[in-house]
Amino acid sequence: MSTIKVKVNGNVVEAQVTGNMRLLDLIRDKFQLTATKEGCAIGECGACTVMMDGNAVCSCLVLAEQCHGAEIMTLEGLADNPVTQQLQDAFVERGGVQCGFCTPGVLVSTTALLARHPEPSEEQLLDALEGNICRCTGYQPILDSINHVLKRN
Known part of the structure; x- marks a missing residue:
């Protein structure tokens, strides 16, 4: 120990x-x-x-x-982070979450990316999410949700 x-x-x-x-x-x-x-x-x-x-x-x-x-x-520590809050709202509005098991990891990965690159390229976004597997959404609703937030900001 x-x-x-x-x-x-x-x-x-x-x-x-x-x-x-x-x-x-x-x-x-x-x-x-x-x-x-x-x-x-x-x-x-x-x-x-x-x-x-x-x-x-x-x-x-x-x-x-x-x-x-x-x-x-x-x-849990990102609960007050405005970017994370916007992402969570967009995931609900745009169907980026279904069963929800992968969602915390996707949200953390995306928040980390946006902290480093507030306006990421599509390639940077895909690279950041490469390690997050979703068995429900087919990924497009997740990407649509994230891109919705990016267009707002």
Whole structure:
């Protein structure tokens, strides 16, 4: 066991972690932040995407110990982010969400992209979402929702 300090959704916290504990487990089990989902556990689906020091990462691939001193942002921490709020509204209005399992990861990935590139190219948008798998929407409603927000801003 080791103790790490990490900033999660704006709050500095300490946690006891084992050497093989994943960031995903730390977020869900220790901090009870359940918007982050476990899908594939091998970094293929993006359901577990969080922001780590401003970058979208698959939390199933990051060891909790690697997060010592890092800033982690989950979808819960983005609740007051105006861009995330606009994205959520557009996903509902435009059908970008169906079952909703992939939605937190897609929203976090998109928010991270827009923080770096407020006016992304289509290629940048597709690259940012490449690691997020959706089995329901066929992706076009997700892209329509995001593009709706981009056109507003």
